[in-house]
Amino acid sequence: MTLSPEIILLSMVAAYILAKLFKISTELSMFFAALAGALAGGAGIPARHIAEGAFTYLDIILIFITATFFMNLLKESGGVAFVIRGILRKFHHSKILLFLLLTLILLIPGALTGAGSVTVLITGGMIAVVLGYMGLSRPRTAAIVFIIAGLSAAAPPVSLWAMLTAAGVNMPYVGFFLPLLIPCVLLSLLTIFILGWKGKRVDLDKALKELPEAPDKMNWLRVILPFVAFFFLIAAGRVWPHSLPIVGLPLMFVVSALLSLLLSPIRLSVFRIARDTIRQLLPLIGTLTCVGILVQIMTLTGVRGLIAVTVVTLPVFIVVATLALTLPVSEAVLMWGAAPVLGVPLVLLFNTIGLNPIVALAGMSVIWPLGDALPPTAIIGRLTKDTVHMEEPYREMLKHCLIPAVLIAVVGTLMVLFSKKLAFLTML
Amino acid sequence: MITVMYYILAAAVAVLLMINFLRSKKWQDEILYLIVLLPFILRLLRLK
Amino acid sequence: MKDHAATLRKTAFSLLALVVLISAGLQFYRHRNLREPVVLGPGVTDVKNLSDYFDGISGTINDAHVYVLEGEEPGGAILVLGGSHPEEPAGRLAAWIFAENAVVQKGRLFLILSTNRSATTVTRLGGAYPTDYSIETNFGSRTFRMGDRWSNPLDQWPDPEIYIHYPSRQELAYIDIRNINRTWPGRPHGTLTEQTCFAMTELIKKEGIDIVIDLHEAELQYPVISTIVAHSKGQDLAAFSSMMISGMEGFNIGMENSPEALRGLSHREIGDHTDAISLLLEAPEPFLDATRGRTDRKLLLEGKDRFIVRAGKHGLLFEKIDENGWPIALRVGRHCSTLLQIFELWTEEKADRGLVVSGVPRYSDIVDRGVGAFLKNPATADPNRIVYE
Ligand SMILES: [Zn+2]
Numbered sequence: 001m002t003l004s005p006e007i008i009l010l011s012m013v014a015a016y017i018l019a020k021l022f023k024i025s026t027e028l029s030m031f032f033a034a035l036a037g038a039l040a041g042g043a044g045i046p047a048r049h050i051a052e053g054a055f056t057y058l059d060i061i062l063i064f065i066t067a068t069f070f071m072n073l074l075k076e077s078g079g080v081a082f083v084i085r086g087i088l089r090k091f092h093h094s095k096i097l098l099f100l101l102l103t104l105i106l107l108i109p110g111a112l113t114g115a116g117s118v119t120v121l122i123t124g125g126m127i128a129v130v131l132g133y134m135g136l137s138r139p140r141t142a143a144i145v146f147i148i149a150g151l152s153a154a155a156p157p158v159s160l161w162a163m164l165t166a167a168g169v170n171m172p173y174v175g176f177f178l179p180l181l182i183p184c185v186l187l188s189l190l191t192i193f194i195l196g197w198k199g200k201r202v203d204l205d206k207a208l209k210e211l212p213e214a215p216d217k218m219n220w221l222r223v224i225l226p227f228v229a230f231f232f233l234i235a236a237g238r239v240w241p242h243s244l245p246i247v248g249l250p251l252m253f254v255v256s257a258l259l260s261l262l263l264s265p266i267r268l269s270v271f272r273i274a275r276d277t278i279r280q281l282l283p284l285i286g287t288l289t290c291v292g293i294l295v296q297i298m299t300l301t302g303v304r305g306l307i308a309v310t311v312v313t314l315p316v317f318i319v320v321a322t323l324a325l326t327l328p329v330s331e332a333v334l335m336w337g338a339a340p341v342l343g344v345p346l347v348l349l350f351n352t353i354g355l356n357p358i359v360a361l362a363g364m365s366v367i368w369p370l371g372d373a374l375p376p377t378a379i380i381g382r383l384t385k386d387t388v389h390m391e392e393p394y395r396e397m398l399k400h401c402l403i404p405a406v407l408i409a410v411v412g413t414l415m416v417l418f419s420k421k422l423a424f425l426t427m428l
Numbered sequence: 429m430i431t432v433m434y435y436i437l438a439a440a441v442a443v444l445l446m447i448n449f450l451r452s453k454k455w456q457d458e459i460l461y462l463i464v465l466l467p468f469i470l471r472l473l474r475l476k
Numbered sequence: 477m478k479d480h481a482a483t484l485r486k487t488a489f490s491l492l493a494l495v496v497l498i499s500a501g502l503q504f505y506r507h508r509n510l511r512e513p514v515v516l517g518p519g520v521t522d523v524k525n526l527s528d529y530f531d532g533i534s535g536t537i538n539d540a541h542v543y544v545l546e547g548e549e550p551g552g553a554i555l556v557l558g559g560s561h562p563e564e565p566a567g568r569l570a571a572w573i574f575a576e577n578a579v580v581q582k583g584r585l586f587l588i589l590s591t592n593r594s595a596t597t598v599t600r601l602g603g604a605y606p607t608d609y610s611i612e613t614n615f616g617s618r619t620f621r622m623g624d625r626w627s628n629p630l631d632q633w634p635d636p637e638i639y640i641h642y643p644s645r646q647e648l649a650y651i652d653i654r655n656i657n658r659t660w661p662g663r664p665h666g667t668l669t670e671q672t673c674f675a676m677t678e679l680i681k682k683e684g685i686d687i688v689i690d691l692h693e694a695e696l697q698y699p700v701i702s703t704i705v706a707h708s709k710g711q712d713l714a715a716f717s718s719m720m721i722s723g724m725e726g727f728n729i730g731m732e733n734s735p736e737a738l739r740g741l742s743h744r745e746i747g748d749h750t751d752a753i754s755l756l757l758e759a760p761e762p763f764l765d766a767t768r769g770r771t772d773r774k775l776l777l778e779g780k781d782r783f784i785v786r787a788g789k790h791g792l793l794f795e796k797i798d799e800n801g802w803p804i805a806l807r808v809g810r811h812c813s814t815l816l817q818i819f820e821l822w823t824e825e826k827a828d829r830g831l832v833v834s835g836v837p838r839y840s841d842i843v844d845r846g847v848g849a850f851l852k853n854p855a856t857a858d859p860n861r862i863v864y865e
Binding site: 002005041045047048049050051052053055056059112113114157158163164166167168169170172173174234237238241242246247248249250251292295296297299300301302304305306308309312313337340341344345348349351352428 | 495496497499500501503504599601602603604607634635636637638640642643645646647648649650651652653655663666667697698699700737738739765766767768769770771772781783784786787790791792
């Protein structure tokens with residue numbers, strides 16, 4: 001006798017809550033929920049499915065590790081302090097210019113890699129320091145970094161939700177550039193101006209006194225060259241995709257890391273930094289691995305189908321009206337797994353009822369990253385809290401996220417609703 | 429050529445995960461290190 | 477004392493992890509190395525390899541067998557591709573039935589059973605597929621590898637952050653660089669998947685292939701289903717075939733044009749880059765639907781699922797489904813009959829380039845007697861007539 005997916009889902013939820021009650025971390029609670037699901041589903045302890053699920057985000061984990069390693073090297077070599085000092089010196093007189101620059105710096109890493117966590121790890125810390133000198137509280141700063149990091153992940157050229165869903169419905173990844181770029185840039189600017197409006201002009205002398213000194217020999221060239229190498233490799237892959245070998249993001253970050261190591265004015269303890277990087281990332285890569293296992297077990301036992309069929313068979317107006325709820329929640333539980341689980345059936349549904357699938361999917365992609373602040377995983381939310389060294393309770397950050405989150409949800413939903421009218425943005 | 433570098437990268441990560449596992453003091457972190465390690469080992473053994 | 481406990485704990489955890497590692501590793505190894513026999517039918521006159529057409533692929537996992545069935549009478553040449561997407565088993569099984577049963581009187585038939593062999597050795601991450609499935613026969617059962625839509629990362633790693641198709645430069649999702657139905661027409665110095673397509677493009681050119689037919693299956697929530705997708709060169713042939721099948725074979729199949737804007741697909745690029753007509757057949761496979769319930773061999777072979785039925789009642793599907801599901805025999809039968817009808821209509825139209833085939837069961841035969849009735853027993857076959865995929 002096999003239990004129905006409904007009961008298996010209940011036992012997974014029960015196992016998760018039970019694990020949480022025993023003060024077990026979110027990552028491991030998800031792992032135990034997966035084990036409970038497999039047992040309830042009559043699959044025993046399915047070693048192959050555990051291992052296969054654990055593979056799901058292997059390449060993304062490699063990106064996180066190499067990108068963070070690169071940033072940590074840069075930080076230890078004094079490059080980060082050098083850049084912050086430079087930005088403050090040049091732009092301290094104009095809040096508007098400073099905000100525009102900070103938004104750009106926050107958007108680029110996530111836009112190129114498709115991962116908001118890369119934005120948080122690579123530039124989030126620096127930006128937070130600058131915002132701090134403008135008198136913004138830590139939770140407010142964290143909210144700015146988190147929201148823009150999420151939008152950077154959705155921003156083109158690489159938006160993993162749009163890409164994975166498009167592949168799932170056999171659509172080329174074409175026509176997404178403007179439908180993703182325009183809302184992401186506008187909403188990022190709105191966020192930093194709304195949340196940062198109370199910011200004062202930077203007291204330059206005070207800031208320069210307090211900030212750690214960069215090593216004497218540090219200069220712009222030493223900081224910039226590793227980034228130049230990274231952007232060159234990305235650009236080269238796009239300009240000459242058929243005459244160059246495929247490098248892949250992890251190796252690009254390794255190249256940048258090696259360069260910053262070579263160019264560092266001080267000797268760096270590579271082995272220690274590498275070890276610390278792994279330790280720092282354990283919650284993130286652990287969550288990714290456990291989510292992969294969870295999704296595999298949910299698929300195996302039919303729980304995934306239960307969730308998908310329940311969502312897509314709701315009346316269409318409810319589906320659209322609750323996107324701002326279902327997408328972030330699916331993201332909070334499954335992360336990118338939400339794209340195949342919910343994104344694919346939803347886009348097919350929208351296509352069936354005559355909406356423009358590209359614009360609708362772009363609208364969904366803008367909403368999805370909001371879920372990264374929500375439990376159970378709250379992965380990028382937690383990462384942001386740590387990166388900006390916020391001591392206050394986590395909910396303080398969420399409070400500040402509320403206004404931009406509502407704006408994002410409204411914009412995204414309207415994009416789905418009016419996707420047909422906005423179809424010109426795809427330029428197809 | 430580039431593929432070989434990815435195997436080296438995976439091996440480096442696997443070694444770091446093992447070292448951190450051995451140095452870890454918390455049982456929850458230990459389990460997590462092993463779970464994360466699993467796909468790296470299987471890839472290095474060219475099983476998956 | 478405390479140290480001692482920690483060591484003990486770490487050892488225990490490591491042992492547990494080792495058990496999972498070994499157990500999973502063994503299953504992955506068995507999957508990748510499962511040998512699938514092909515009992516060469518009386519019509520197979522030669523077994524070539526893709527590397528005979530493009531040396532760059534020799535020694536790789538994707539150097540697939542090319543089964544040649546040549547008739548006494550000269551005629552045209554048709555290439556049938558099974559296993560472009562090995563997660564769609566009906567395509568491979570239909571090609572298998574041809575390889576083990578078909579006899580060609582006129583013209584030449586080329587069959588590839590593992591178009592993307594690498595993708596037959598891996599299953600989709602998060603998809604919880606079984607690693608294999610067995611077809612019942614009266615001598616026991618025949619077991620086949622279940623596969624994925626994408627080449628195995630063991631054979632092609634890493635992926636770029638975005639996949640730019642050659643030669644159109646259209647942008648596609650990064651994973652589709654391992655999707656062989658997105659890498660046509662291929663290139664000699666590209667990835668393994670692109671090289672495989674290049675080898676097949678060379679085969680099409682060197683053998684003067686008239687028609688290429690690529691066998692697929694699709695989820696019911698996907699609009700392109702139960703249809704023949706045709707390059708503009710094959711429009712009439714596909715339209716006539718669809719009419720004839722709906723009238724004669726006991727099932728309905730539609731016809732649609734290959735969209736200009738979708739690059740890298742066989743029905744687009746083969747037609748554009750070679751003299752051949754390119755067609756692609758889609759049969760319904762509930763196993764691929766995102767709303768499917770429990771994922772197992774039963775669903776794969778019987779195609780029954782109550783969640784998908786529920787989605788159908790809400791008008792979300794492009795093919796009907798009821799409690800009888802979509803058994804594998806129906807899906808394989810559809811492919812076999814559609815192929816035969818295309819061959820027959822083509823031969824009527826172009827007598828000098830015709831292909832006359834006999835010995836292959838039609839839809840009604842396979843539905844009545846099952847797929848297994850048309851698979852041969854490797855144990856009693858002449859060992860010289862067995863090839864492994
Ligand atoms: Zn297919």
